[in-house]
Structure formats: structure tokens, C-alpha cells
Amino acid sequence: MAPSVTETVTETVTSVASTLGTVSLTGNPTTGDKGPSYPRYLPHFDASEKFPPTPIREFSDPGLRADPKKPHLLGPGTKLRQISPYLGAIVEGVQISQLTSEGLDELALLAAEKKVVAFRDQDFKDLSPERQIEIAKHFGPIQVHPTSGNVQGFPEFHVVYRDASHNRFKEYRGGNRANKTSWHSDVSYERQPPGTTLFWILDQPENGGGDTLFLSQVEAYRRLSPEFQKRLEGLRAVHSAVEQAEYSRKSGGPVRREPVETEHPVVRQHPVTGEKALYVNPGFTRRIVGFKEEESEYLLKFLFDHIAKGADYHVRAPYEPGTVVVWDNRVTVHSGTGDFPDEQRRHAVRLTPQAEVPIPA
Numbered sequence: 001m002a003p004s005v006t007e008t009v010t011e012t013v014t015s016v017a018s019t020l021g022t023v024s025l026t027g028n029p030t031t032g033d034k035g036p037s038y039p040r041y042l043p044h045f046d047a048s049e050k051f052p053p054t055p056i057r058e059f060s061d062p063g064l065r066a067d068p069k070k071p072h073l074l075g076p077g078t079k080l081r082q083i084s085p086y087l088g089a090i091v092e093g094v095q096i097s098q099l100t101s102e103g104l105d106e107l108a109l110l111a112a113e114k115k116v117v118a119f120r121d122q123d124f125k126d127l128s129p130e131r132q133i134e135i136a137k138h139f140g141p142i143q144v145h146p147t148s149g150n151v152q153g154f155p156e157f158h159v160v161y162r163d164a165s166h167n168r169f170k171e172y173r174g175g176n177r178a179n180k181t182s183w184h185s186d187v188s189y190e191r192q193p194p195g196t197t198l199f200w201i202l203d204q205p206e207n208g209g210g211d212t213l214f215l216s217q218v219e220a221y222r223r224l225s226p227e228f229q230k231r232l233e234g235l236r237a238v239h240s241a242v243e244q245a246e247y248s249r250k251s252g253g254p255v256r257r258e259p260v261e262t263e264h265p266v267v268r269q270h271p272v273t274g275e276k277a278l279y280v281n282p283g284f285t286r287r288i289v290g291f292k293e294e295e296s297e298y299l300l301k302f303l304f305d306h307i308a309k310g311a312d313y314h315v316r317a318p319y320e321p322g323t324v325v326v327w328d329n330r331v332t333v334h335s336g337t338g339d340f341p342d343e344q345r346r347h348a349v350r351l352t353p354q355a356e357v358p359i360p361a
Helices: 005-020 101-114 129-139 170-174 217-222 226-232 242-250 293-309
Strands: 079-082 089-092 116-119 158-162 196-203 212-216 236-240 261-265 267-269 276-278 285-288 314-317 324-328 332-336 346-351
Touching (some): 101 116, 101 129, 101 196, 101 324, 129 196, 129 346, 217 276, 217 293, 261 267, 285 293
Antiparallel strands (some): 079 089, 116 324, 158 346, 196 346, 212 314, 236 285, 267 276
């Protein structure tokens, strides 16, 4: 017999408690906290969970099949508002869950062009996990994260959860830092890193905050001098999962696959738009191949500073109830903001389809 909703929730909460402490489904009446709205998606950590190495898979970007006019995505009654000239758009009047295969192809193209798109008033969070995964798989095979909280029975989900008692990655991100911004491209250490990515909010801080900052790596590359661009093209950098795995292991969390280190081009080219983009990030890029230690350190420091200081090609993805954010990990970096009180809850879920082996510029 299939487990009841109550049984499923209880199992999930127990699995969270094993690593994070007790989660109250009823919240805290003193503070008015009603508990998590979607307990089925609480993070599940099982240190015994093991997966084989991620294989290389054939991949053809669905954006290559898309009609550039996007008639199946941006039809009558749809509103699209640009956030910045360089990246970001807000779309209203579209339900991702109702898109045809052609509409999903056009969504991949739109994400590649705009870099990050916030879809308002979505029913996505209320679909079944199976249906959510089915939609995401249109964009590629789902990356199964080696260390993060997932959903019990559905390892494809990456769960982001923080409240007064649970802030598992605070120290990993830098517990003693004055600046908590942490620019990264998701799991860029994979041999086939992610492309079109879906992220949706289940609970958000009551007084605002908890948004995500995004930056265009295409514009970051364009801002460099032509001579410097030429020098970067052809270089390769090592992206590493080692620190992430070591932190999880030391904190009693899972290491579902042994950590990998992968070389990727410092400048990559998007297979659909043809745009060139920087492909380094402070979260996972560790060194430039063939450079001596000091040379690598100074070049990466310049590129990381260039990313962090480029406020004119940053945007802040504004979350509202029902928002689904779709972005292209190949041409962006992002960072959570963490700008809300520790006692408030932020709960979100990500599905992370993998794309091609990065194409050198």
C-alpha cells in the first residue's frame, strides 16, 4: 500500500531531524509561525545514500528546435517585461505546466536569450513531484546533487531550506564573513554542467528578502578589452567538488558520489545563441590549468572581482508567491542574498537539468 500523506511527511521530517534537528509541522504559536507550507519538500539527508559517477550523456539543446518568434510561449495575453538590458525578464500570463513540447523548446530559447526569467502566478509548486520532474527533463537529464538535501524518494530535487533552527550551510558559505554574497554557477564541477534550470519558492520571508542575485557572464566577458578576451580564450580552469564534499562529510551529511574535479574552458560559447561567456566562479573554480600558483591566483582574483563589482550587469530576481525562476547556468552566476532574519523561513526547490560538455569559445 502506498504511504499516506501523513506517513510521507513524518518520514521526511524524521530524516531531516537526523541531521538538522526537529522540525515542527505545527510551527510556533508564540511567534505566529504556522510551520512549513510544503512539508513533503523538506530536505532529506541520508549519509548512506550512494550514487555511481555521473555518465556523459548525449545532449541537444531544446532551444535549437525553437521557433524564434515563440508563438507557443508568448501568445496573446502574455506580458514580458525586461529587467535590464543585459539580463532578466518577468513574464505573466503563461503557465509552465501547460506548455506543449514546442512551448518548452521556446522557454529554453528565452532563458538562453534573457539569461534569467521570472514567471509569475505559477501552479508549479502544487504539481506532483513526478510531473515537476517530467517537465524539467525536457531540458536535459536531471543532475542529482552529491551533498545537498533532497526530497525523500526523489533525489532529483535540490532543496533550499533555512529557518531559526536550520542553517546547515552557514559555515560552509563563510560564517565569519562580513559579506555573505556567494557567486557561483550550480555544480559547475560536473563534466556536463547545468543549462536551463528551474527554481521555485515554497515559503519566503514575511517581510521581504531571500531573493537571488544574477549576473550575465556574457556581459562580463564583453566588458573586457579585446586583447584580454583573446588571452582568456583557450585557457582552461579546474572546477572542484572537493571542498563541498569534505564539508558535508565532516558535518555528518551525505557524499553520494565521490567528488570530481573537471577542466572547463575559461570562456565558453552557448550552443544556441552563439554568445561567448566567462565560465569561472568563486564557488567552484580553483585554478587555471598550466599557470603557476601565483599566476592563477592573481588572474582568478581579477575575474572574481570583475564579477562581484559588475553591479550594472547584475539583477535581483524578485520573488512573489507562485514565482518560478528559469535561468541558464551556462551564461550566468548567481548568489542568494540572505537578507532576512534568522528566525524566518525560506524554503525553495530546484531542478537542475544538465547540458552539453562546455564548448570552448
